[in-house]
Amino acid sequence: MYTGVVSPWARDRGLPILLLVLSLVALVLGIALLIPLLVWFYKLHRSDKRLPKLILAYLISAVTLGFLIGGLGQLLYDHTSVAYDTVRTGVWTMSTLLQSVLKVILCFGLVSIHKNLPIRERRNCLWLPLTGVVSVSIGLVLLNYWLPTVGSVLASVIDAIVLIATLYYFSYLVKEMSDETTS
Structure with missing residues (x-):
């Protein structure tokens, strides 16, 4: 738009x-x-020692994936007959999907730290939000492919809504186990 x-x-x-x-x-x-x-x-x-580790892991993962996806796109463009627009779309698609997954994992970790809950033992709570975020991201990629003018604006709005919904899900809908307590 x-x-x-x-x-x-x-x-x-x-x-x-x-x-x-x-x-x-x-x-x-x-x-x-x-x-x-x-x-x-x-x-x-x-004072929670998990916070710097979580943020560092997120930043390293995001930067590494960015370089890998960008480098793969550059290799495809330089050494194959794939068109520039196709490579650009592929790089954007992979970046959108993987960054969405990383954001959900970061939200899960931050909410777990805020509620003073273990992170690794509760990873089974990630499957529903990850499935939802990947599905929404694929839908946005397809929408952006068919309607690029509206798709890019809608992608930003939907991304924010999905992030807020994910935080809500982890904060209020995921119940603690009987042996866990909230802070």
Whole structure:
């Protein structure tokens, strides 16, 4: 919607600087809302030794997968006859799927830390959200393939909704076992 409708409209009217300013305002607002939440969570759980390990594992996994997927895409483009658009779509698809899975695992770990519950022993709780996130991601990829203008905007909105739903699922719907207690 942005690239297909809003951006051409703004260019025709001579307003591209307005779009840049609005984007920067949205970025600053998002950061301003997120930083206090991160600081609160860190202050509350800084003594938990699992928190730095979880965040480090997430960052290393995300960066490593990014390099691997990007490198594979570059190899496919350089050494095969696969078209650039096909490689770009494949890289975007794999990145979307794997980043969604990593975000669900990170959410699970953060909620487990917040509720003072074991992480490894409770991994059986991950199957339903992971299945849902992969299904939604595949649906978004297909939608983006057929309707690229609407698909990219909808992908961002749906990604946020799925992330919030995942946090809700782990926080309120997954019950503790009888031998576990919440903090």
